[in-house]
Amino acid sequence: MAPATELTVGQVAMRSGVAVSALHFYEARGLIRSHRTSGNQRRYGRDVLRRVAIIKVAQEVGISLAEIGEALASLPEGRTPTRDDWNLLSTAWRDGLDHKIAQLKKLRDGLTDCIGCGCMSIDKCPLRNKGDRLAREGTGARRLIAP
């Protein structure tokens, strides 16, 4: 068997673990891209697997498809992304991710401490204040794409 450099939608679904319908959906949203055979069937390059992997992991930590899409848009459509391309994506997300990590740690470590923090007046709660600042900062989309 020749090294199939192109993948069908079914193969991508199988290897990535997401449903065919979801792949269609991602494509409609511009998160991934394919070209068509003469018979109008989708064919994907191998980098689609990595894109889908990113999508899944990012989603799992609460990043919306819209935000993921914006970030993935920084990756080149034509060629396989280079290390630098990924680096750019990493960098764009870093602040947002750092924030989320901090939030999670607060949840993990802070719940108990919080009991003694003066929460009764919620304004002083360190847990809550973080959330407030974020909420006031803007439109959400802005969150992961550092200004």
Added chain:
Amino acid sequence: MAPATELTVGQVAMRSGVAVSALHFYEARGLIRSHRTSGNQRRYGRDVLRRVAIIKVAQEVGISLAEIGEALASLPEGRTPTRDDWNLLSTAWRDGLDHKIAQLKKLRDGLTDCIGCGCMSIDKCPLRNKGDRLAREGTGARRLIAP
């Protein structure tokens, strides 16, 4: 003015920063609880503020209301939660939160490294494998409530 130990829905909304409609919604879902005045209006104990704070922070990091609800169910309905109550909640969530933190760090630090990780065969991608294991582990609800 006497120290109002009870809060109206409007007051809770103002202090917690969530909409009145959302509070109604949370109540319908059993995440918070109120009692009613003779005139059928809601009155909340002060601990509702902390509950709402938890809900918001947890949501922001991608935990669903259903999961939050399960966790909050471990808090006593009748009385103000003690340190031990919160501790229980923390502990129940710890594994799930640890996992999420790990995922986030991977996203933050790992995207770039991943380029050299053999991702071409996605099965070997450390980023992806985490996700896979989680996906296969079960029904999602199980994720944050350690077995």
Added chain:
DNA sequence: CTACAAGCTCAACTTAACTTGAGGTCAAGC
């Protein structure tokens, strides 16, 4: 005592992220 802001209920609408289904095409094995 009355005006009107704040509450109440319930149903319907919204957005995100998909899934399901209907109806039709493509391609590989026998």
Added chain:
DNA sequence: GCTTGACCTCAAGTTAAGTTGAGCTTGTAG
């Protein structure tokens, strides 16, 4: 050459998490 499974499109349905609106009641300030 035909059957069967993988694909295709497009519309409609689903779940989560709320929001919006209509119509009606409460409670408080003047």
